Amino acid sequence: MGKEAASSFARWFAINDLPVQVELTAVCDVNQEVLSWYRNVPSVKLLTTDYKELLADEEIDVVYVALPHHLHKQYYLEVLTAGKDLLAEKPFGVDLEAALAIKNQADRLGRFVRCSSEMPFLPGPQRVVKEVESGRLGQVIEIKAGFLHSSDLDPDKPINWKRQVSFCGEIGVMGDLGMHVLHIPLRLGWKPERIYAQLQKIITQRPDGKGGMAECDTWNNATLNTEVKIADNLVPMTLEMKRMAPGETNTWYIEILGTEGGVKYSTKDIKTLWTFKRSNEQWWQRTDLGFKGMPFTTITGAIFEPGFPDCFMQMLAAYIAERAGLLNGRFGCVTPEEALNSHYIFDAALRSFNNQTLEKITYFKTETV
Numbered sequence: 001m002g003k004e005a006a007s008s009f010a011r012w013f014a015i016n017d018l019p020v021q022v023e024l025t026a027v028c029d030v031n032q033e034v035l036s037w038y039r040n041v042p043s044v045k046l047l048t049t050d051y052k053e054l055l056a057d058e059e060i061d062v063v064y065v066a067l068p069h070h071l072h073k074q075y076y077l078e079v080l081t082a083g084k085d086l087l088a089e090k091p092f093g094v095d096l097e098a099a100l101a102i103k104n105q106a107d108r109l110g111r112f113v114r115c116s117s118e119m120p121f122l123p124g125p126q127r128v129v130k131e132v133e134s135g136r137l138g139q140v141i142e143i144k145a146g147f148l149h150s151s152d153l154d155p156d157k158p159i160n161w162k163r164q165v166s167f168c169g170e171i172g173v174m175g176d177l178g179m180h181v182l183h184i185p186l187r188l189g190w191k192p193e194r195i196y197a198q199l200q201k202i203i204t205q206r207p208d209g210k211g212g213m214a215e216c217d218t219w220n221n222a223t224l225n226t227e228v229k230i231a232d233n234l235v236p237m238t239l240e241m242k243r244m245a246p247g248e249t250n251t252w253y254i255e256i257l258g259t260e261g262g263v264k265y266s267t268k269d270i271k272t273l274w275t276f277k278r279s280n281e282q283w284w285q286r287t288d289l290g291f292k293g294m295p296f297t298t299i300t301g302a303i304f305e306p307g308f309p310d311c312f313m314q315m316l317a318a319y320i321a322e323r324a325g326l327l328n329g330r331f332g333c334v335t336p337e338e339a340l341n342s343h344y345i346f347d348a349a350l351r352s353f354n355n356q357t358l359e360k361i362t363y364f365k366t367e368t369v
Contacts, residue, residue, distance in 0.1 A: 092339035123293030139262030146240030172219030192226035
């Protein structure tokens with residue numbers, strides 16, 4: 001992700017309507033081989049294995065931190081204490097307690113903090129949001145959203161930190177993929193009130209890369225059956241986060257149905273938006289999208305299709321624009337409150353599965369001290 005960020009900043013001139021210049025000037029990595037890659041970036045002045053050296057640099061305004069989940073709390077707090085603004089990675093802490101500590105510190109110090117989630121910046125998800133906000137769907141009656149991988153189907157795939165509770169936390173796959181799934185629902189104000197969670201540990205051992213086997217103790221798949229109140233109506237909202245979804249490489253999707261219409265989008269067919277309008281016959285209309293519809297216009301022609309580097313750069317542009325007060329109504333990055341709310345949902349999901357119960361989700365407001 002650090003390399004993706006560097007690539008985006010190197011292409012910053014491709015954005016047409018953001019009068020804020022950004023340069024990548026410092027990089028910290030404990031791996032010297034990885035660190036040497038950044039010598040390709042002309043604007044980088046500092047390459048270090050000591051993050052404290054980076055934080056002490058007074059010329060640095062913003063720090064992007066891409067670290068395993070169990071390290072989020074420690075390093076995010078140090079970034080904020082050093083007087084830097086923060087672009088955090090999901091899940092914004094290994095658990096609810098960590099997320100609360102990070103948000104409270106950001107509030108106390110008055111730092112600008114947002115959390116990473118790229119997929120909603122594609123033209124398709126942007127159109128989904130506009131369809132909902134237009135009111136054309138009528139009364140919303142069902143919501144489905146998910147993020148699906150098949151990366152863990154191979155039982156011979158070696159263990160890594162995302163498959164171990166000590167590094168990625170008890171929430172497992174929910175922490176890895178859940179913020180991507182919840183970004184649009186939470187932005188639309190759809191906070192689940194109740195939840196019934198189905199969690200799966202499917203492959204419980206993997207090669208350790210040293211000739212032996214290691215315990216794989218995280219949740220591979222999560223299906224969260226939730227209820228959300230929309231206009232005084234309780235609406236079912238199903239949220240899927242799966243590392244073992246046969247046939248799926250990196251599929252993000254959302255589907256929203258109403259009494260007058262519907263809208264759905266999936267990155268499996270990245271240019272296609274499906275819309276439904278109630279009539280005498282039942283049919284879905286396919287719209288072939290191009291690059292048009294990105295929150296920030298670029299030099300890329302409207303007929304061309306976008307990819308991951310494009311939505312990643314759009315996310316960074318949204319962060320920089322909002323920090324400068326120039327978002328101007330465009331879609332923004334995940335806020336600390338939204339990231340914290342995702343943890344309330346994941347925490348309730350764990351209770352639901354452990355107790356095999358339908359759990360009420362309680363959200364507590366944090367106060368600036």
